[in-house]
Amino acid sequence: MAEEAPKYVVRVGDKEIEINEETLEIIREYLHRPMSLDELADKLDLESWEEAYEFIKKIPAWIIWTPPALWRYRTEWISRRKQ
Secondary structure: OOOOOOOEEEEEOOEEEEEOHHHHHHHHHHHHOOOOHHHHHHHOOOOOHHHHHHHHHHOOHHHHOOOHHHHHHHHHHHHHHHO
8 A cells, every 4th residue: 555645734824835846846936036925925825925924934944945856756755665
């Protein structure tokens, strides 16, 4: 029986934002080009820039700087290791 890859989430208010490749692409875009917190909030479906700010504060730095392709490899590796 294959286990599902681990799911990482960051809680912002009453919302849970799953950390996946798509989310990491948005974070990477935020880091590497001029993007306001309002725009980040829109892309992450958050209510306001304050929630986007809370999200950036809560996400661990090692996740922020992990390339999306490496994230996919890492989560697959962890799920294989659990088997």
